[in-house]
Amino acid sequence: MEAGYVTTPFGRRPMTLGMLASQKLTREIEPDKSVDKWKIYRALCEAKPLLGVTDRALAVLNALLSFYPKNDLCEDNGLVVFPSNAQLSLRSHGMAEQTIRRHLAALVEAGLLIRKDSPNGKRYARRGMEGEVSDAFGFSLAPLLSRAEEIEHLAGTVVAERLHIQQLRERISLCRRDIAKLIETAVAEQLGGDWQAIYLGFRSLIEDLPRFPTTAALENLLDELVILRDDIVIQLEMQLKTQKQSGNPYQNERHIQNSNPESYSDLEPSFETKQGATTVDKPDLTTVPMVGKPVVSVGGRQSGRRKAAERDAGAISEARGDLKSFPLGLVLQACPQIIDYGPGGAIGSWRDLLSAAVVVRTMLNVSPSAYQDACLAMGPENAATVMACILERGGHINSAGGYLRDLTRRTEKEQFAIGPMLMSLVRANAPTGRRTG
Numbered sequence: 001m002e003a004g005y006v007t008t009p010f011g012r013r014p015m016t017l018g019m020l021a022s023q024k025l026t027r028e029i030e031p032d033k034s035v036d037k038w039k040i041y042r043a044l045c046e047a048k049p050l051l052g053v054t055d056r057a058l059a060v061l062n063a064l065l066s067f068y069p070k071n072d073l074c075e076d077n078g079l080v081v082f083p084s085n086a087q088l089s090l091r092s093h094g095m096a097e098q099t100i101r102r103h104l105a106a107l108v109e110a111g112l113l114i115r116k117d118s119p120n121g122k123r124y125a126r127r128g129m130e131g132e133v134s135d136a137f138g139f140s141l142a143p144l145l146s147r148a149e150e151i152e153h154l155a156g157t158v159v160a161e162r163l164h165i166q167q168l169r170e171r172i173s174l175c176r177r178d179i180a181k182l183i184e185t186a187v188a189e190q191l192g193g194d195w196q197a198i199y200l201g202f203r204s205l206i207e208d209l210p211r212f213p214t215t216a217a218l219e220n221l222l223d224e225l226v227i228l229r230d231d232i233v234i235q236l237e238m239q240l241k242t243q244k245q246s247g248n249p250y251q252n253e254r255h256i257q258n259s260n261p262e263s264y265s266d267l268e269p270s271f272e273t274k275q276g277a278t279t280v281d282k283p284d285l286t287t288v289p290m291v292g293k294p295v296v297s298v299g300g301r302q303s304g305r306r307k308a309a310e311r312d313a314g315a316i317s318e319a320r321g322d323l324k325s326f327p328l329g330l331v332l333q334a335c336p337q338i339i340d341y342g343p344g345g346a347i348g349s350w351r352d353l354l355s356a357a358v359v360v361r362t363m364l365n366v367s368p369s370a371y372q373d374a375c376l377a378m379g380p381e382n383a384a385t386v387m388a389c390i391l392e393r394g395g396h397i398n399s400a401g402g403y404l405r406d407l408t409r410r411t412e413k414e415q416f417a418i419g420p421m422l423m424s425l426v427r428a429n430a431p432t433g434r435r436t437g
Contacts, residue, residue, distance in 0.1 A: 007116050034074035035148045037065050037141075044112070044144075047154035053110050056095070057103040061112065063091035064139060073145045080116055082123035082138030104139070111147070114140040161215065168218040175225035176206065182232045187419045190325060190382060191239045202228060325381035326422060328353065334425035335388035350381055357384035360391050364400040374404055377411045382418055389421055 044051070045058055067081040085097040092100060107113045118124065118137035125136035144151070179202050186195050205224055209217060325331075328350060332339060339347050341356035361371045366387075374383040386407060390400050397403050410416035 007114070029075060029142065029146050031075065033145060033148075034072040035145055036071055037068060037073050037144070038071070040073070040144050040148055040151060041065055043151045043155040046158050047151055049158060050154045051110055051112070051151075053106060053112070054103070056099070057106045057110075059092055060088065060095070060100055060103040061107055063088050064113075064141070066091055068141065073141055075142075075145075078136065079142045079145065080125075080136040080138050080140050082125055082136050084123060112143050114143060116140050165215055165218065168215070168222055172218065172222050172225060175222065175229055179225065179229050179232060182229070182236060186232070186236060186239075188417050189239075190418055191236070192325065192327075193235055194327065196330075198228075198232065325350075325379065325385060326418065330422065330426070331385050331388060334422045334429060335385075335392045336429065337391050338388040350384075353384050353388070354380055357387040360387050364390065364394070366401040366404055370401050370405050370408070374408045374411075377408045378418075385418055385422065389418075389425060392425055 041058075041062060044053075044061070045055075048055070048058060064081050064083070067083045067087075068077075070077045073079065083091075085100055088100050089095055089097055104113070108115055116137055116139070123138040125138075183195055183199050183202070186193060202225075205221060205228070209221055213221075328347075331353070332347060338353065338356050338360065339345070341359045342348075342352045343355060347353050347356060358371070361368075371383065371387070374386065377383075378386065386404065390397060390403060394400070407416055
């Protein structure tokens with residue numbers, strides 16, 4: 001454009017300071033400056049969120065660029081294109097002329113085009129004697145040339161932001177996978193800790209994320225997930241360190257002795273019976289005395305069964321050592337019947353539960369050797385938890401001893417976890433309204 005020359009729009013279109021600023025900027029273009037028109041167009045497509053233009057407006061700009069005869073935008077080749085709206089409609093995939101006019105106005109307002117209107121508002125070019133264009137009226141592409149560096153910088157910013165968001169989402173996905181797997185491992189290994197509460201907190205973090213999150217929201221979520229993952233790893237490492245310090249539990253197997261020399265194996269049928277085998281020797285749990293009733297004290301002194309139960313529980317606990325298990329409150333919530341067999345009809349500690357489990361073991365005709373094997377394989381607390389579950393499901397189990405031995409074998413083969421059985425009983429004992437709601 002000519003130095004000091006200002007063009008105003010035709011007709012009722014108003015002149016704005018933005019138009020004046022765009023025209024002033026184009027007068028500062030270096031004489032030898034040029035830029036590839038399709039390269040700058042691709043940069044515009046990347047930077048459109050920051051420029052405030054739509055994809056439909058960029059489609060119209062693409063049609064305008066197709067009318068520019070050269071690939072490089074420069075002042076020597078001229079910077080004004082003058083197609084009619086009908087021609088623009090054809091190269092804009094049949095876009096309506098009224099829509100084209102609206103998007104052209106948006107491009108002018110965004111400072112990407114300059115109107116160079118003729119005296120009558122028509123778009124045309126005057127040619128010299130040799131056919132060269134001496135003057136043209138239409139749309140000047142000079143702003144694309146003058147703002148090339150700015151547009152490329154904005155495009156780089158958008159690309160970097162998109163890459164940053166992509167990396168944030170990838171790291172969030174990795175953290176989510178790590179946390180879910182670590183919690184699953186802790187539950188499967190029956191490690192101590194309120195893993196259900198940790199999992200619910202983890203899910204709340206994910207569900208609170210909006211459908212279209214901002215970069216700040218993703219960064220905050222990632223920070224919280226990293227902290228949660230680190231806390232879980234610390235807990236698991238502490239559990240691992242505790243297990244290493246406690247040594248191999250099978251080294252203490254020979255120290256667990258049966259205080260009763262009489263063998264009870266003949267009272268305990270196998271969990272699996274062959275076809276055609278007689279079931280005369282199978283104990284009927286419905287005839288076992290005092291099932292579901294507490295063991296009472298006589299004359300202020302505990303019965304011999306209660307003393308033997310506490311003695312056996314103490315021996316097992318000392319031989320095996322403390323192992324992490326599910327929270328005592330969760331066990332009692334899943335298996336409330338075991339509470340009746342605790343000292344004084346109550347259970348306030350794991351030692352009380354161990355004593356109650358030995359009493360239940362005796363009444364369900366589970367041999368001491370079967371229970372001791374379960375303690376070795378699972379740990380005393382977990383074995384007591386299994387006995388509580390067996391008592392709770394007594395109506396569905398034909399042979400408590402055989403069932404316990406089968407669970408022990410599956411535990412040794414790492415094919416059994418108490419968690420699902422315990423949570424099933426929790427749901428079964430929940431109020432009806434909560435289960436159905």
